[in-house]
Amino acid sequence: MSIVSIKNVQFLNNPARFLDPYHFRVTFECIAPLKDDLEWKLIYVSSPDNESLDQELDDCLVGPVPVGVNSFEFQGTAPSPSRIPTDDVLGVAALILTGSYNDQEFVRVGYYQNTEYDNDEMRENPPASIAFERLVRDLSDKPRVTRFNIKWDVAPQPAQIVAPSGPSVVQSAAVPSANDYILSTGSNGVAVS
Secondary structure (H helix, E strand, C coil), X not given: CCCEEEEEEEECCCCEECCCCEEEEEEEEECCCCCCCEEEEEXXXXXXXXXXXXXXXXXXXXXXXXXXXXXXXXXXXXXXXXXXXXXXXXXXXXXXXXXXXXXXEEEEEEEXXXXXXXXXXXXXXXCCCCCHHHEEEEXXXXXXXXXXXXXXXXXCCCCEEECCCCCCEEECCCCCCHHHCCEEEECCEEEEC
16 A cells, blocks of 8 residues: 555646756555655666766655655756766756655656757757757656555544444545556646546
8 A cells, every 4th residue: 555646747838958967746645544654755767777977966855744645846957967978968868756665665757858959950960068058958848657566654544333223334445546647648747536
């Protein structure tokens, strides 16, 4: 059972210049009180064959988290051009948002990012050395969401016994699982409903 589920991730500056920070709003639902903060990380993956080149762009702690629907805005720095192999700058890369609780990752939202020059002439005839100030990025609007089962420090609500005027009836609190949701996407993000 997942205590926290992402409802929407909306990028507030997409498309943008390659060197601009990423700016987005995350909306999530929490169905039980949590003792500790949630940790969110933004990771840029330029070369899928070499994990050592992944760049953690930023992270933040969100908490205390009340029960209900919550949102926060998050801004992450642009990736460092010096850490991206020249052959991997243009074209497709990945941007990953992770959510963790007590050092346990419970969700990963991955986006494809296309990077190209801002004009037709440079797209057709790229310069010999990368002109980062002329690059633009565009994140796909169809993310891949992966959920992980973790140990939350919250126990489900105990069963309640209701005795109207007949035999006892046991009712337990229905707690939806993250797997109960159907993923649908909206413009600029992911929505789970």
